[in-house]
Amino acid sequence: KQEVTQIPAALSVPEGENLVLNCSFTDSAIYNLQWFRQDPGKGLTSLLLIQSSQREQTSGRLNASLDKSSGRSTLYIAASQPGDSATYLCAVPPTGGSARQLTFGSGTQLTVLP
């Protein structure tokens, strides 16, 4: 059974800092890995999707890496801003499940202080 772990559970940084969020998964046989952002009381916004054949994806100040063999992914946020404050979730398809389903980590709650 696929299990996804995110560390740290919460993170507070001053504005302008670069930061890294970590995600690990137990079954490396994944189609892809997706990072989401969730604001309080809201749904999920897809940030980045990395295919299993890729090592990283970039979008603006965000960079996500994937190391399938070690079962790890990182989300790097450069020059953090208060508007980046949210919960960040990583997700992968579950073992034996459809590639359309996702197993989520418990998330990292990020607070960027002005």
Add this chain to the structure above:
Amino acid sequence: GAVVSQHPSWVICKSGTSVKIECRSLDFQATTMFWYRQFPKQSLMLMATSNEGSKATYEQGVEKDKFLINHASLTLSTLTVTSAHPEDSSFYICSARDPSTGISSPLHFGNGTRLTVT
């Protein structure tokens, strides 16, 4: 880009009543939609997979008779919480993938429905 719309965004109901939540794909046809539940401070847990024109597939531990799913068209899936109780209070989120973009394309999520049962 692909958009998934969910309605209502929040609902308060009395214990014993039923509540229907709608999930629509606005600019693509979704033969499959997914329903998740999220308790406070916890991550999303898949409840069921909604299949257009056939029965939904429920995850282990999810009561089929309590959480009725109907996927009558390619753009609409509904989740009905029947005889709701306070412990059903949660955040329910639906998702879908645009099948025209391939099996490894991103999953799109609705904005969720906050259900409070009093």
